[in-house]
Amino acid sequence: xxxxxxxxxxxxxxxxxxKDASKEEVEKVAEEKAKPRIGYIHLSxxxxxxxxxxxxxxxxxxxxxDMIDIVYGQTLVDLWEMPEMDIALVEGSCxxxxxHSLHELKEVREKAGxxxxxxxxxxxxxxxxxxxxxxxxxxxxxxxxxxxxLVKVDLAxxxxxxxxxxxxxxxxxxxxxxxxxxxxxxxxxxxTEACGCDLQTKVVNQALCIGCGTCAMACQTRALSMTNGRPxxxxxxxxxxxxxxxxxxxxxxxxxxxxxxxxL
Amino acid sequence: xxLGTYKEVVAARSTDKQIQKLAQDGGIVSGLFCYALxxxxxxxxxxxxxxxxxxxxxxxxxxxxxxxxxxxxTKYTFxxxxxxxxxxxxxxxxxxxxxxAIPCQSMGIRKMQxxxxxxxxxxxxxxxxxxxxxxxxxxxxxxxxxxxxxxxVDFDLVEKMDIGKGKFWIQTADQMLTIPLKETHGYEQNGxxxxxxxxxxxxxxxxxxxxxxxxxSTVFVRTDAGETIFKQAVEAGVIETKSMDDVxxxxxxxxxxxxxxxxxxxxxxxERKAMGLPVPYKGSGxxxxxxxxx
Numbered sequence: 223x224x225x226x227x228x229x230x231x232x233x234x235x236x237x238x239x240x241k242d243a244s245k246e247e248v249e250k251v252a253e254e255k256a257k258p259r260i261g262y263i264h265l266s267x268x269x270x271x272x273x274x275x276x277x278x279x280x281x282x283x284x285x286x287x288d289m290i291d292i293v294y295g296q297t298l299v300d301l302w303e304m305p306e307m308d309i310a311l312v313e314g315s316c317x318x319x320x321x322h323s324l325h326e327l328k329e330v331r332e333k334a335g336x337x338x339x340x341x342x343x344x345x346x347x348x349x350x351x352x353x354x355x356x357x358x359x360x361x362x363x364x365x366x367x368x369x370x371x372l373v374k375v376d377l378a379x380x381x382x383x384x385x386x387x388x389x390x391x392x393x394x395x396x397x398x399x400x401x402x403x404x405x406x407x408x409x410x411x412x413x414t415e416a417c418g419c420d421l422q423t424k425v426v427n428q429a430l431c432i433g434c435g436t437c438a439m440a441c442q443t444r445a446l447s448m449t450n451g452r453p454x455x456x457x458x459x460x461x462x463x464x465x466x467x468x469x470x471x472x473x474x475x476x477x478x479x480x481x482x483x484x485x486l
Numbered sequence: 487x488x489l490g491t492y493k494e495v496v497a498a499r500s501t502d503k504q505i506q507k508l509a510q511d512g513g514i515v516s517g518l519f520c521y522a523l524x525x526x527x528x529x530x531x532x533x534x535x536x537x538x539x540x541x542x543x544x545x546x547x548x549x550x551x552x553x554x555x556x557x558x559x560t561k562y563t564f565x566x567x568x569x570x571x572x573x574x575x576x577x578x579x580x581x582x583x584x585x586x587a588i589p590c591q592s593m594g595i596r597k598m599q600x601x602x603x604x605x606x607x608x609x610x611x612x613x614x615x616x617x618x619x620x621x622x623x624x625x626x627x628x629x630x631x632x633x634x635x636x637x638x639v640d641f642d643l644v645e646k647m648d649i650g651k652g653k654f655w656i657q658t659a660d661q662m663l664t665i666p667l668k669e670t671h672g673y674e675q676n677g678x679x680x681x682x683x684x685x686x687x688x689x690x691x692x693x694x695x696x697x698x699x700x701x702x703s704t705v706f707v708r709t710d711a712g713e714t715i716f717k718q719a720v721e722a723g724v725i726e727t728k729s730m731d732d733v734x735x736x737x738x739x740x741x742x743x744x745x746x747x748x749x750x751x752x753x754x755x756x757e758r759k760a761m762g763l764p765v766p767y768k769g770s771g772x773x774x775x776x777x778x779x780x
Contacts, residue, residue, distance in 0.1 A: 274606065385606035406601065428764050432623070432677035435545070435566025436594030442604050450626060451564030451675070465604035471593040472677065475766040477780035480596045480688060484709055486491040 257288075258397055261307035262295030262340075263330050265323050266350055266366055267314025271341030272297055274383035275311075278390045285390065289397060309396055310334035315343045315350040316372055318365040324372070331373040336396065338377045339411060340389075342463035344369045345378040346416035349461035368414040378410040382442050382463040406474055416464025418445055418455040426452055430472040437466035488744045488777055490687025492706040493713055495737065496727040497698040498720075508558040510648070512703030514693040514725065515586050515616045516558045518715065520551040521724045522584055527715060528613050531584030532574055533557035534565035540642050542626050545570035547578050560618075562647055563626045564675075568594045575611050582613035588620040589683035596688045614715060617689025619696060619704075621649070621747060622681075628673035637663045650695060679754045680765055682779040684744040691716050697740040698733050704740060748777040 262272060272295075276282060292298055293305050310330045316323050331337055342348035347368045355364025369375055379392055395403040418441070425431045433451030445459035446466055453466070467473050489495075500506060500517030509516055515533075522528045535546030535557045543565035548554045568591050574580050587595060592615060602609040634641055637656050648655040653664040686692035690712030697704035705727075707716050719725045730737050758765045770776040 277606070379603065381604040383604075383606075385602045385604060385609075387602045387606070387609055391602075424764065429676040430680065430765070432590040432675065432681070433564040433566055434591040434594040435569030436591075436598060438566065438569040439572045439594075440598065440604050448564075448566040448569055451566065463604065468603050469594070469598055469601075469605070471590060471597050472766055475593070475780070476597060476600055477778070480600050481491070483600050484596065484688065486688070486708060 257291045258308040259293040259306070260290045260393070261293055261304070261310045261330070261334065262298055263304075263310055263312045263326065264296050265312060265314035265316050265327065265344065265369070266320075267341060267343045269297060269313070270383040271311075271313040271343075271381075271389075274341075274381075274386050275389045277386040281390060285393070290393065304329050304333055307334040309336045309338060309393070311338050311340035312344050312369055313340045315347050315366040316369055317363050318367060319355075319360070319363045327369055327373055336376045337369075337373065338379060338392070339369050339375045340379055341384055342380045342382045342416070342461075342465070345375075345380045345410065346414055346462055346464040348382055348463045351462045370411055370414050375411040377404060377407040378413065379407060380410060380413075380416070380464045380468050382461060382465065403479060406476060409474065410464075410468065413464060413468070416467065417462050418453075418457065418460035418466055420464070420467040421446070421453045421455065421470065424467060425470055425472050432472065434471065437470050440465045440469035487775060488741055488748060489685050489706065489737075490683075490692075490708065490779075492708045494707045495730055496705050496707075497702050497730055497733040498693075498705045498725050498727045499702045501723060501726050505555065505558070506701065508555055510558070510560045510646075511695040512693070512698070512701060512705075513558070514691075514703045514705055515618070516554055517724055518614075518616060518691065518719055519548070519554045519584055519586075521719045521722065522614055522715060523549070523551060523554070525718070527718075528580075528582045528584040530574060530578060530580045531586070531614075532567050532570045533586050534561055534567060539626075541629065541644065541647075547574045547580070549578070559646065560648070562624050562649070563629050564623060567591055568598075571595070571612070572605065572608060575608050581611060583611050584614040584616070585612060586616045586618065587686065587689060588618050588623065589686045589688075590620075590677070590681060592617050592686050592688045593683070614691075614711065615689045617686025617692035619685050619692065619694025620681075621684065621743070622674040622678040624670070624673055625675055628670075628675075632665060632670055632673055636665050636669055639663055648695075680751050680758065680767065682748050682751050682755075682767060682777065684747045685740065687779055696743055697730065697736055702728075702733065704730070704737075745777065752776050 316327050339345040350366035353366045421437050435448050437453050438446040438448050443459050445456045446453050499512030505513035505516045519531045530547050530549040533548045534543035537544035543561040545567045574583050599609040643658045646657040652667050654670050656663040690709045692706045693703045707713050752770050755765050755767050756769050759769045
């Protein structure tokens with residue numbers, strides 16, 4: 223429990239019900255509750271999302287050893303057969319011309335309770351949206367789509383890569399069954415056609431932009447700047463990760479969670 | 487709850503004569519940032535600094551009291567301060583960052599902290615957010631238009647602008663001009679019309695002019711972090727305070743203005759929803775307190 227408390231306090235996620243329960247009760251529950259089995263599936267991604275997970279330096283060891291079991295993952299676990307999983311983190315988009323990828327994605331959907339589009343390639347296609355084939359040694363490997371185009375996705379964690387913090391927060395929320403925290407990520411599972419131009423069409427065109435600069439701050443490729451208080455997109459730099467619109471305070475607004483996090 | 491959650495509200499001002507001279511009101515933002523820098527509670531602050539263009543602020547990372555003071559005073563147009571936060575952490579290497587924010591900017595920052603999707607190792611670096619009351623903001627060209635056309639004064643000659651007592655005040659070296667606030671309507675930024683936050687409800691400490699006499703500010707101490715630093719600054723004699731009960735016009739006016747802003751915005755939100763336009767807030771019928779910022 224002390225480790226759980228440490229992780230929660232690191233993440234600013236003090237769970238209120240725990241305070242009322244006696245220490246023994248909590249420990250008993252912690253012992254009885256099976257650790258969630260987490261798998262990491264690597265499609266057409268760069269491993270950057272997996273790397274970002276490991277950048278939770280302070281809490282990584284207790285997170286991996288005491289809170290979850292990583293049961294599958296080509297860069298992490300020496301296992302060829304995909305096992306049953308509670309949560310599958312799927313990195314990368316899926317190549318429609320690669321039968322193995324298609325098969326693997328379908329298998330994940332069958333074997334995992336929660337399928338998570340882990341990182342922008344899986345969530346929105348990100349810069350594999352620019353793939354168009356014609357390269358050795360598979361010139362016909364042309365079409366890459368976000369995984370929600372092919373299977374039902376439960377949660378999306380966009381980001382190129384997603385921050386270490388959001389990965390840890392998501393895993394901890396999933397362990398605790400904190401569906402309120404995960405709700406926006408469930409909604410984001412439907413946000414697959416992302417682009418920096420969303421700021422123009424979904425925010426500025428809709429009379430919602432307030433010129434705060436959060437989008438330009440969040441952009442991971444510096445494709446956005448602010449001109450006369452409005453986002454200006456350099457389309458040549460945009461990788462369609464969807465982070466700008468996702469972080470915009472005028473796209474969705476988690477007021478209750480923010481007040482809880484701030485103690486207000 | 488129309489003024490948000492807070493631990494304490496007081497009338498306050500900076501005791502520093504230089505800050506008093508330069509500040510818009512009580513010099514709370516300048517005073518607290520200078521104090522926090524001196525005490526190494528922050529290693530820099532993102533502020534709305536001057537640019538090459540008169541009255542057009544540019545976000546800057548201030549790392550000394552001089553730089554903080556160079557940004558003192560209200561500019562009634564956009565300064566996308568949130569944009570600069572990542573630069574402050576990545577390029578300036580700051581670990582404990584202060585930032586001044588108007589309500590919408592505080593929303594961008596707080597959302598990023600609760601859901602840091604693409605912003606690695608940034609959320610926990612915001613050590614002090616000082617919020618400013620905000621009724622609305624103006625595009626730069628709006629500001630230039632009503633100052634040069636309606637008040638008939640050269641933009642470059644303006645030394646201070648202020649909104650208060652129903653008027654937009656323009657001060658030059660030798661005269662004080664006013665425009666009735668009514669005449670500035672229609673020039674506001676459109677995005678402000680659905681804003682449900684007047685007194686920067688999500689800041690650590692928020693401050694503004696309404697409620698207190700000239701030269702003083704109304705200050706809400708909201709979070710634990712805000713309380714710690716504000717108390718220290720008062721104990722150090724950097725900030726002096728008075729009870730809100732002892733000043734005029736007091737909290738009543740603030741409550742009225744906050745209610746007016748929220749009621750007006752809620753109406754726009756409901757209208758937008760009826761038209762099927764997107765808006766990130768709940769409609770008045772969908773929540774317990776129609777004026778809550780959700």
